[in-house]
Amino acid sequence: MLYQLSQEGNLSQRQMAAWLGCHQSTISRELRRNQSSLGCYLPDTAQAESETRTKNAKQPFKNVSESALELVKEGLKNYHSPEQIAGRLKKAGQESLSHETIYQMIYQNYP
Incomplete structure:
Protein backbone atom coordinates (compact mmCIF):
# COMPACT_ATOMS: atom_id res chain seq x y z
CA MET A 1 0.00 0.00 0.00
CA LYS A 58 13.89 -14.75 17.65
CA GLN A 59 17.29 -16.44 17.82
CA PRO A 60 18.84 -15.44 21.11
CA PHE A 61 22.57 -15.96 21.48
CA LYS A 62 22.87 -16.93 17.80
CA ASN A 63 26.56 -16.01 17.74
CA VAL A 64 27.53 -18.30 20.62
CA SER A 65 29.43 -21.38 19.45
CA GLU A 66 28.34 -24.90 20.36
CA SER A 67 31.57 -25.53 22.27
CA ALA A 68 31.02 -22.43 24.41
CA LEU A 69 27.43 -23.50 25.08
CA GLU A 70 28.66 -26.91 26.19
CA LEU A 71 31.09 -25.33 28.63
CA VAL A 72 28.31 -23.11 29.99
CA LYS A 73 25.98 -26.11 30.42
CA GLU A 74 28.71 -28.13 32.11
CA GLY A 75 29.56 -25.27 34.43
CA LEU A 76 25.93 -24.79 35.42
CA LYS A 77 25.54 -28.53 36.07
CA ASN A 78 28.51 -28.32 38.41
CA TYR A 79 26.96 -25.34 40.23
CA HIS A 80 29.59 -22.87 39.07
CA SER A 81 28.66 -19.21 39.08
CA PRO A 82 28.35 -17.29 35.80
CA GLU A 83 31.48 -15.38 36.81
CA GLN A 84 33.41 -18.64 37.20
CA ILE A 85 32.08 -19.96 33.89
CA ALA A 86 33.04 -16.76 32.07
CA GLY A 87 36.52 -17.04 33.55
CA ARG A 88 36.84 -20.69 32.49
CA LEU A 89 35.75 -19.83 28.95
CA LYS A 90 38.43 -17.17 28.77
CA LYS A 91 41.06 -19.50 30.22
CA ALA A 92 40.10 -22.28 27.78
CA GLY A 93 40.61 -19.90 24.86
CA GLN A 94 36.94 -19.99 23.93
CA GLU A 95 34.99 -16.99 22.76
CA SER A 96 34.51 -14.42 25.45
CA LEU A 97 31.10 -14.42 27.11
CA SER A 98 30.41 -12.01 29.92
CA HIS A 99 28.84 -13.24 33.12
CA GLU A 100 25.88 -10.96 32.29
CA THR A 101 25.30 -12.92 29.06
CA ILE A 102 25.39 -16.18 31.00
CA TYR A 103 22.87 -14.77 33.49
CA GLN A 104 20.61 -13.85 30.54
CA MET A 105 20.91 -17.44 29.31
CA ILE A 106 19.83 -18.68 32.74
CA TYR A 107 16.89 -16.25 32.93
CA GLN A 108 15.71 -17.34 29.49
CA ASN A 109 16.28 -21.05 30.20
CA TYR A 110 18.54 -21.11 27.16
CA PRO A 111 21.33 -23.64 27.74
Missing part, protein backbone atom coordinates in the same frame (compact mmCIF):
# COMPACT_ATOMS: atom_id res chain seq x y z
CA LEU A 2 2.85 2.37 0.85
CA TYR A 3 4.46 1.65 -2.50
CA GLN A 4 1.20 2.41 -4.34
CA LEU A 5 0.75 5.67 -2.46
CA SER A 6 4.30 6.76 -3.20
CA GLN A 7 3.94 5.90 -6.88
CA GLU A 8 0.53 7.52 -7.41
CA GLY A 9 1.64 11.07 -7.14
CA ASN A 10 3.21 13.77 -5.15
CA LEU A 11 2.00 12.71 -1.73
CA SER A 12 4.18 13.77 1.15
CA GLN A 13 5.05 11.37 3.93
CA ARG A 14 2.66 13.30 6.16
CA GLN A 15 -0.19 12.83 3.66
CA MET A 16 0.59 9.11 3.29
CA ALA A 17 0.55 8.74 7.07
CA ALA A 18 -2.80 10.52 7.35
CA TRP A 19 -4.27 8.32 4.62
CA LEU A 20 -2.99 5.13 6.29
CA GLY A 21 -3.89 6.31 9.79
CA CYS A 22 -0.43 6.21 11.32
CA HIS A 23 2.22 8.69 12.40
CA GLN A 24 4.46 10.24 9.77
CA SER A 25 7.56 8.92 11.58
CA THR A 26 6.30 5.39 10.86
CA ILE A 27 6.27 6.14 7.13
CA SER A 28 9.66 7.83 7.32
CA ARG A 29 11.19 4.90 9.21
CA GLU A 30 9.70 2.34 6.80
CA LEU A 31 11.02 4.18 3.76
CA ARG A 32 14.45 4.79 5.29
CA ARG A 33 14.88 1.28 6.65
CA ASN A 34 13.87 -0.49 3.49
CA GLN A 35 15.51 1.48 0.72
CA SER A 36 17.23 -0.56 -1.96
CA SER A 37 20.83 0.10 -2.89
CA LEU A 38 19.44 2.36 -5.63
CA GLY A 39 17.68 4.50 -3.04
CA CYS A 40 14.12 3.50 -3.89
CA TYR A 41 11.50 1.63 -1.87
CA LEU A 42 10.66 -1.84 -3.19
CA PRO A 43 7.88 -3.61 -1.28
CA ASP A 44 9.06 -7.17 -2.02
CA THR A 45 12.56 -6.36 -0.82
CA ALA A 46 11.15 -4.57 2.23
CA GLN A 47 9.04 -7.62 3.14
CA ALA A 48 11.99 -9.99 2.74
CA GLU A 49 14.19 -7.77 4.94
CA SER A 50 11.44 -7.55 7.55
CA GLU A 51 11.10 -11.33 7.66
CA THR A 52 14.87 -11.70 8.03
CA ARG A 53 14.96 -9.21 10.91
CA THR A 54 12.06 -10.99 12.61
CA LYS A 55 13.72 -14.38 12.24
CA ASN A 56 17.04 -13.12 13.62
CA ALA A 57 15.34 -11.41 16.55
